Amino acid sequence: MILDTLTHLNRRQFLCTAGTAAATMLLPKFGKAAGNRPVVGSGEHKYEVIHDWLTPPSSIKFGDTQGLAQDSYGNIYVGHTVHPDSTRWDAIVKFNSSGEYIGSWGERFRGGSHGLSIRTEGDQEFLYHCDTAHRQVVKTDLTGRVIWEKGTPREPGCYNEKTLFVPTNVAFGPSGDFYITDGYGSNWIHQYDVDANWVRTFGGTGSDPGKVSNPHGIWVDDRNEEPMLAVADRANSRIQYFSLDGKHVKFVSDGMRQPCNFAIHGEEMLVPDLRSVVTLLDKDNKVIVQLGDGDPTNLRNAPRCSFLPGKFIHPHEAIFLRNGDILVAEWVPIGRITLLKRLKQTA
Numbered sequence: 001m002i003l004d005t006l007t008h009l010n011r012r013q014f015l016c017t018a019g020t021a022a023a024t025m026l027l028p029k030f031g032k033a034a035g036n037r038p039v040v041g042s043g044e045h046k047y048e049v050i051h052d053w054l055t056p057p058s059s060i061k062f063g064d065t066q067g068l069a070q071d072s073y074g075n076i077y078v079g080h081t082v083h084p085d086s087t088r089w090d091a092i093v094k095f096n097s098s099g100e101y102i103g104s105w106g107e108r109f110r111g112g113s114h115g116l117s118i119r120t121e122g123d124q125e126f127l128y129h130c131d132t133a134h135r136q137v138v139k140t141d142l143t144g145r146v147i148w149e150k151g152t153p154r155e156p157g158c159y160n161e162k163t164l165f166v167p168t169n170v171a172f173g174p175s176g177d178f179y180i181t182d183g184y185g186s187n188w189i190h191q192y193d194v195d196a197n198w199v200r201t202f203g204g205t206g207s208d209p210g211k212v213s214n215p216h217g218i219w220v221d222d223r224n225e226e227p228m229l230a231v232a233d234r235a236n237s238r239i240q241y242f243s244l245d246g247k248h249v250k251f252v253s254d255g256m257r258q259p260c261n262f263a264i265h266g267e268e269m270l271v272p273d274l275r276s277v278v279t280l281l282d283k284d285n286k287v288i289v290q291l292g293d294g295d296p297t298n299l300r301n302a303p304r305c306s307f308l309p310g311k312f313i314h315p316h317e318a319i320f321l322r323n324g325d326i327l328v329a330e331w332v333p334i335g336r337i338t339l340l341k342r343l344k345q346t347a
Contacts, residue, residue, distance in 0.1 A: 038310025039343065045280060045289045046343045047326065049310045053339035054078060054327075056093050057101055061086040062335025067116025068319045068327055071125050071142060075102065076327065079113035079129065080335055092116075092127075092144065097322070099339070105144040108134075115169035115217070115261070116317075121176075130167040132184055137167050139196075150180075153190055156201035169261055171218040173244060174227055181231065183216040189231065191246065202246030207236050210248035217261025220244075221269065223283050232259040234274070239285070255279050255287040257295070265320035272315035278328055278340070291326075291340060300332055307336070 038049040054076065056062060063086070067079030074097030082091050091113040092106035106113065112133025119126055126147065129138045139147040152165040159165055168183030176194030182203075189203040189212070203212045217232035221241070228249055229242040239252040239259060257275035264270070267283040276295035280288040294311030307313065316331040326340035 040291045040310055040340070041289050043289075044345060045291075047291060047340035048343055049292065050339040050341060051307070051309065052336060053099050054093075054095050054337040055101075056104070059087040060090055060093060060104060062093075062337075063111075064316070064331050064333055065329040065335040065337055066114045066316050066331060067129075068317045068329050068337075069116045069118040069127060070097075070319060070321060070327075071118055072120065073097075074322055075142075076321075077116060077118070077127065077142075078329065078337060079106075079109065079116040081113060082110045083334065092129075109138075115167070115181075117170045117172070119172050119178075128170040128178070130169055130180075132166050132168065135165050135167070135185070137170065137180055148196060150196070153198055153201070155198040156188070156190070158188055158201060158204075159186065168215075169217045169232075171220050171229065173220055174222070179218055179220075179229060181215040181218045183214055183234070187212050187215060189215060189218070189229075189242075189246065200246055202242070203231075209240075209251075210242075212236065212240060215240075217259065219262035219264065219269075221262070221264065223264060223267055223269070230262055230269075232261055232271075234258050234260060239271075252281075252285045254285070255281070255290065260316050261318070263319045265324060270318050270320060270326060272318035272328060274314050274316065274331065276312050276314065278312065278315050278318055278326070292328075292338075304334060304336075312338070 041047050061083035063081030063083045065080045069077045076095045078093045082089050089107040089110045090104035091109035093104045094102040109131050112131040114132045115130035117128045127140050136149050136151050138149040152159050164185040166185035167180050169181050171179045178192050180190045182188045187205040188201050190201050191199040212233045213235035215231050216234040219230045221228050221230045231240045233240040238256050241249040257273050260272045260274050269281045271279040276297045277293040278291040282288050292312040297313050299313045314331040315328050317329040319327050328338045330336045
């Protein structure tokens with residue numbers, strides 16, 4: 001089976017011998033200028049698939065595209081690890097709401113740009129970066145000016161020279177506090193107050209209620225009367241809910257494979273899943289639709305011309321844009337940002 005897979009990939013790679021040049025030539029087929037694009041979903045949730053809707057200038061080559069955020073002006077920020085062949089090392093790339101490149105910065109996040117979240121505080125917006133290479137959470141303004149940076153938290157006493165802190169995502173509480181998932185390190189979740197002072201730590205490795213394994217993403221789910229923390233308990237193939245003070249509430253496993261993170265728009269929750277699908281859940285966390293299901297996939301290291309139109313490889317982050325469309329970033333070493341443009345219902 002492995003030999004068959006390798007032979008299949010080698011055949012595809014042979015057909016893509018022009019490498020990056022061929023991929024670049026093929027981009028319009030799946031990009032903004034395309035016609036006859038794939039459509040995914042069903043009923044009221046049908047989307048036109050526009051692969052490579054966001055592409056950087058020639059001086060920047062995407063590495064793994066892992067973080068997405070949109071500010072109040074509609075501008076979109078992409079966090080990526082930076083491809084080894086990139087001329088510039090900017091890990092944060094900014095586009096306007098039409099998908100046009102505006103600028104870039106963030107050399108310090110090269111190799112580690114992961115979770116990317118935005119929050120309005122007073123009359124200003126700030127980005128919270130999870131840097132897995134340097135094991136830090138960094139708060140910046142929208143131009144990249146650093147406000148503060150946090151490394152391994154010492155207050156809980158759960159880290160030593162043999163345990164690592166590798167933050168993956170940040171969520172924001174209703175009273176100004178925030179939560180950090182140590183998703184690639186030691187499986188803890190850390191809560192901080194509005195002034196970035198440590199409050200508590202909970203979680204820890206395991207599969208029992210209250211324990212997590214690869215808590216990759218986190219979001220404050222306020223779709224019901226009582227806000228709760230939704231944690232993408234990825235290696236346990238579930239969402240685990242906690243109270244805002246860190247107590248286990250419930251599990252959600254229906255439709256979950258390897259959930260990465262969340263976004264909420266109205267009563268719908270968006271779940272990018274590393275196993276090749278994007279899932280929408282209703283207010284009761286029942287599956288509405290699963291989009292672009294490409295599982296199983298062996299295309300992570302394949303050339304771009306081997307990617308299948310309308311099929312995802314490894315969705316790592318997804319957000320609702322302000323107009324209700326969906327933007328998906330994938331964990332592939334040549335990066336890919338796909339727009340799911342919601343189609344209007346016709347009578």
